[in-house]
Amino acid sequence: MTDSEVAEKRKRQATGIAGLDKILLGGLLSGSIYIIRGTPGAGKTITANQICFHWANQGQGCLYVTLLSESHDRLIENLEGLDFYRGDSAERIHYLSGFHTLEEEGLGGILRMLMEETKRYESCVMVLDGLFALQEKVDSDREFRLFMNQLQNLAHLTGNIVLLLTNSERGTGSPEYTMVDGWMEVAVQQHEYRTLRYLQVHKFRGSGFVDGQHGLTISDAGVRVLPRLESSDSEKALGNPSRVRVSTGIGDLDKMIGGGLRQTSNTLVIGPSGIGKTVLGLHFVSQSTPAEPGLVFTFYESREDLIDKAEVLGIGNIKAALDSGALDVIWQSPTEHVVDQLAYDLIEAVRKRGIKYLFLDSVDALRQAGVHPSRLSRFLSALTNILRAEGVTAMFTMETPELIGGESRTHISALSAVAQNILLLRYLELESEISRSICVIKARTSEFDARVRKFVIGKHGVCIDGPFDNVTDVLSGHAHSSPLESGDAND
Numbered sequence: 001m002t003d004s005e006v007a008e009k010r011k012r013q014a015t016g017i018a019g020l021d022k023i024l025l026g027g028l029l030s031g032s033i034y035i036i037r038g039t040p041g042a043g044k045t046i047t048a049n050q051i052c053f054h055w056a057n058q059g060q061g062c063l064y065v066t067l068l069s070e071s072h073d074r075l076i077e078n079l080e081g082l083d084f085y086r087g088d089s090a091e092r093i094h095y096l097s098g099f100h101t102l103e104e105e106g107l108g109g110i111l112r113m114l115m116e117e118t119k120r121y122e123s124c125v126m127v128l129d130g131l132f133a134l135q136e137k138v139d140s141d142r143e144f145r146l147f148m149n150q151l152q153n154l155a156h157l158t159g160n161i162v163l164l165l166t167n168s169e170r171g172t173g174s175p176e177y178t179m180v181d182g183w184m185e186v187a188v189q190q191h192e193y194r195t196l197r198y199l200q201v202h203k204f205r206g207s208g209f210v211d212g213q214h215g216l217t218i219s220d221a222g223v224r225v226l227p228r229l230e231s232s233d234s235e236k237a238l239g240n241p242s243r244v245r246v247s248t249g250i251g252d253l254d255k256m257i258g259g260g261l262r263q264t265s266n267t268l269v270i271g272p273s274g275i276g277k278t279v280l281g282l283h284f285v286s287q288s289t290p291a292e293p294g295l296v297f298t299f300y301e302s303r304e305d306l307i308d309k310a311e312v313l314g315i316g317n318i319k320a321a322l323d324s325g326a327l328d329v330i331w332q333s334p335t336e337h338v339v340d341q342l343a344y345d346l347i348e349a350v351r352k353r354g355i356k357y358l359f360l361d362s363v364d365a366l367r368q369a370g371v372h373p374s375r376l377s378r379f380l381s382a383l384t385n386i387l388r389a390e391g392v393t394a395m396f397t398m399e400t401p402e403l404i405g406g407e408s409r410t411h412i413s414a415l416s417a418v419a420q421n422i423l424l425l426r427y428l429e430l431e432s433e434i435s436r437s438i439c440v441i442k443a444r445t446s447e448f449d450a451r452v453r454k455f456v457i458g459k460h461g462v463c464i465d466g467p468f469d470n471v472t473d474v475l476s477g478h479a480h481s482s483p484l485e486s487g488d489a490n491d
Contacts, residue, residue, distance in 0.1 A: 016054025019225030023210040031155050033162040035183035042186040044165045048127045050222045055125055056089035063123040065098045067130035083221045094121050107147045118158050131166035145175040181205040191371050199225050215340045226340035230378040246393045249283030252464035258446035266384045266394040271425030276457050277397040281359035282310050284395050286317040288327040294357035296329045297346050299365040303329040314460040337369040350390050362397040381418045420444040
């Protein structure tokens with residue numbers, strides 16, 4: 001075999017599972033053997049079949065050999081309900097049972113069977129489902145090591161990608177793990193009442209890969225692998241920060257932050273329930289146009305709820321923008337989610353529509369979906385970097401637990417580093433009345449007015465009134481307001 005023929009047989013082949021290909025930096029290498037290990041129900045069989053259908057859809061032959069006595073008819077019945085299943089492609093996937101061959105002829109018989117059937121069907125991928133059945137038929141590791149060596153030679157000579165599926169918990173020093181070109185694990189984790197799936201690549205000869213655990217979901221669409229968002233190389237796409245200003249949709253608030261938000265920046269709006277965070281966000285996205293479309297990504301209020309709120313409060317353009325397509329709403333039920341799936345769905349919508357104004361309500365839902373609190377800071381950093389690279393100016397909300405009174409002890413350490421602007425909304429009890437206040441906590445690369453001002457929601461939406469006399473009075477609940485003053489933002 002010439003060097004060029006060897007190189008052709010070792011070329012990288014996409015699996016057709018986009019997230020998996022990203023983790024594998026493009027796919028699997030031809031002429032190589034890979035183990036997919038996992039407990040029953042973790043997703044081994046569906047993953048292998050989805051890969052087979054990807055190649056079969058391109059006219060390639062695939063060989064799927066089961067080493068158990070289960071019926072192939074039942075397997076195909078289960079596959080027929082999945083989106084990736086295509087009847088014409090299924091004809092190029094040849095399902096064979098090796099159970100009786102293994103029982104009667106041992107490992108040598110299985111090897112002869114694979115050699116003959118690979119040649120007959122001109123396959124490019126071969127699956128052995130039930131590797132542990134082979135292990136049970138040998139008397140020593142030496143015998144099994146010899147079989148693995150012969151299987152490697154077969155893969156190398158034919159250029160087949162060989163997938164070995166197993167639920168065996170044998171140690172990683174066993175022959176199958178030391179001799180194969182790579183191995184992946186699919187697993188199920190229990191987190192309190194939730195069940196989470198993940199995929200992890202432990203070994204991949206001849207190539208780098210994205211390390212660590214990555215989310216995995218199984219649905220009617222098949223397997224979806226979700227590379228950890230923070231493993232993205234999005235930071236490389238970042239350019240110099242923009243000096244162009246974008247209005248918040250509220251003129252007096254623009255004055256407080258030096259003339260508006262920096263384009264492609266992200267703003268965090270913090271406050272208790274009902275304070276007006278969503279109303280502020282609606283003002284922001286009401287500026288959406290067909291040339292610069294906007295998106296509301298929300299967990300709590302539907303499209304109809306947002307239209308109704310905007311009409312009641314006199315926030316113009318929301319319904320018209322939605323009707324014209326200048327603005328869109330994606331509502332997610334506030335139940336159990338995989339945080340990376342939410343992020344990828346959001347990013348896909350942003351790229352598909354060319355979104356320039358994004359209002360995400362709220363970060364709390366992302367935090368709950370994330371399960372592991374230690375991820376939040378890195379996850380949000382990756383998300384905001386991707387949005388910035390896409391030219392998006394974003395506004396996020398976060399709820400504080402205190403409704404009224406007392407010190408605000410909101411911990412935003414996970415967010416403060418990635419939020420370029422932070423706005424704080426609070427309730428105040430003043431002379432037997434409940435008032436709202438707003439102040440700018442942070443405005444990176446901008447001068448801003450840090451005074452606490454009245455935040456009023458009326459029939460024309462948000463109005464920002466004059467500053468309170470001093471912060472001490474505000475916190476103690478004995479504040480007085482003064483007229484809105486013009487002048488330098490840092491007066």
